[in-house]
Amino acid sequence: SILPSPSKGRQKKMNQWRRWTNEVIPSLIAPYLTYLRKSTSLRDRIELQPDGVATFQCKSSCRRRVLDITCILFNHIEILRIECCTCAPAPLQLLSRGYFACAPIAPSLAVDLQLLELVKTLFVHTTPNTTAWCETLEVFLAGRGYHLTTK
Numbered sequence: 001s002i003l004p005s006p007s008k009g010r011q012k013k014m015n016q017w018r019r020w021t022n023e024v025i026p027s028l029i030a031p032y033l034t035y036l037r038k039s040t041s042l043r044d045r046i047e048l049q050p051d052g053v054a055t056f057q058c059k060s061s062c063r064r065r066v067l068d069i070t071c072i073l074f075n076h077i078e079i080l081r082i083e084c085c086t087c088a089p090a091p092l093q094l095l096s097r098g099y100f101a102c103a104p105i106a107p108s109l110a111v112d113l114q115l116l117e118l119v120k121t122l123f124v125h126t127t128p129n130t131t132a133w134c135e136t137l138e139v140f141l142a143g144r145g146y147h148l149t150t151k
Contacts, residue, residue: 019105024089027092028091062087064083064084064085065083067107068108071099071112072141075144077148089105090105095113100113
């Protein structure tokens with residue numbers, strides 16, 4: 001029998017999962033461990049490469065892309081503008097600044113590693129409910145005057 005082809009949406013999710021699993025996450029392990037060590041297990045907010053312009057310069061003639069990324073921290077939201085390419089991918093640049101990207105190629109949203117540590121600890125000690133967590137975070141930030149335009 002002939003199996004139906006996956007829908008475009010399902011295929012996109014599968015491609016994204018493969019990219020996270022096979023490329024992005026493996027490339028972030030060593031920088032993440034370095035960040036953990038230098039930030040005293042996320043106690044201190046640091047930037048691995050203080051001179052981001054020099055550190056993340058393109059080493060070849062890659063196609064560059066400028067991204068405006070909404071970064072969520074404990075007490076505020078900030079917009080970070082980065083220039084990325086295959087030599088300096090967005091997830092690596094964000095990690096070096098203490099954020100985790102919410103997409104593997106062109107993220108529009110990133111979350112502070114300290115905030116993610118809180119969420120991880122919360123989920124270890126309670127029944128996981130990501131929808132409730134996301135809605136709670138959105139309401140919490142809205143109460144402070146911030147409104148997310150991405151879903």
